[in-house]
């Protein structure tokens with residue numbers, strides 16, 4: 015995250031990956047859906063009242079359930095009390111219309127669930143959480159910003175009710191300046207029968223910020239903190255992990271590289287790493303994302319779709335533009351192409367590959383510093 019200032023209520027970075035495109039059998043499931051994936055253009059998910067504080071909404075995230083239902087959440091700057099929470103909105107028609115469904119509320123800290131929500135549907139059982147359980151991780155932060163705590167909640171009833179599961183990581187004051195010790199921006203993924211929680215970490219005195227993960231076999235007990243991206247120069251701030259699987263057995267991770275080299279001289283260029291294991295990014299080389307001279311910056315989000323040719327399509331969103339950046343050559347550095355989208359740009363916009371992997375959902379909850387609302391678009395992949 016960049017530039018989140020105390021009491022200015024802005025910043026954070028997070029990420030998410032959806033692995034909903036699934037295997038060849040997915041075609042059967044698609045036919046059973048009442049509503050097929052289709053183009054949606056800037057539909058409003060939630061328009062906050064003026065009582066909300068700036069930026070009103072930020073950092074949209076979604077999940078897609080087995081029956082095709084899409085759930086959305088975001089940072090929600092509602093007046094307190096009551097403590098802030100992550101609203102859950104629901105679409106039964108593939109992102110076209112949305113209704114209020116539930117809230118994920120802080121059940122353990124008395125601080126609220128304030129920033130950086132992330133939704134993930136378990137593709138298999140983990141501990142006593144069955145396949146199909148919806149996970150919601152997010153940053154619980156008190157109104158005075160004195161703590162950061164990445165807590166995990168779960169819903170076993172398709173998002174209607176939520177229960178606290180575990181706390182993944184705890185840090186100090188929610189201030190993004192180097193030298194403070196917060197944790198930020200969870201991203202969840204199952205790998206090798208374990209739940210992996212990726213996040214940004216300012217607690218290591220050797221690094222202003224680094225990217226790390228912890229692994230759990232039951233979603234309750236979490237292993238040691240493992241580095242994913244940690245640069246030797248203290249002031250550099252890699253942030254906002256997102257990860258997607260590639261069809262050649264490799265994994266791609268994108269992140270913003272605060273202080274990183276950028277030929278365009280702009281802050282927080284988007285970098286990526288490719289590794290044979292999503293637990294070993296620390297030993298993979300970092301590579302700038304440069305699409306013919308355009309270097310996107312800040313809060314990237316990466317997904318992979320099997321559509322678009324033999325290698326499928328890698329798509330990346332970033333804070334700097336409404337466009338997306340596409341690579342049909344497995345991340346080959348000279349093969350990034352920028353394409354228009356129908357959707358607004360946003361801080362930490364999320365991408366999601368739909369059941370029909372020709373379609374990409376983009377959710378936006380606005381920029382830092384402006385009064386925002388939450389929208390989504392669904393577009394056909396631009397390279398098809």
Ligand SMILES: *[C@@H]1O[C@H](CO)[C@@H](O)[C@H](O)[C@H]1NC(C)=O
Pocket residue numbers: 096099114115116117
């Ligand atoms: C979510 O919480 C807010 C604030 O307490 C409340 O107004 C709203 O009705 C809740 N939404 C749902 C779906 O329960």
Ligand SMILES: *[C@@H]1O[C@H](CO)[C@@H](O)[C@H](O)[C@H]1NC(C)=O
Pocket residue numbers: 124125156157158159160
């Ligand atoms: C900040 O808020 C927390 C949680 O409500 C409280 O425990 C703490 O005492 C507060 N700190 C200050 C300096 O007010």
Ligand SMILES: *[C@@H]1O[C@H](CO)[C@@H](O)[C@H](O)[C@H]1NC(C)=O
Pocket residue numbers: 323324325342343344346
């Ligand atoms: C797939 O990616 C490889 C590696 O970059 C590339 O050589 C090949 O041309 C790509 N195939 C297609 C169909 O784009």
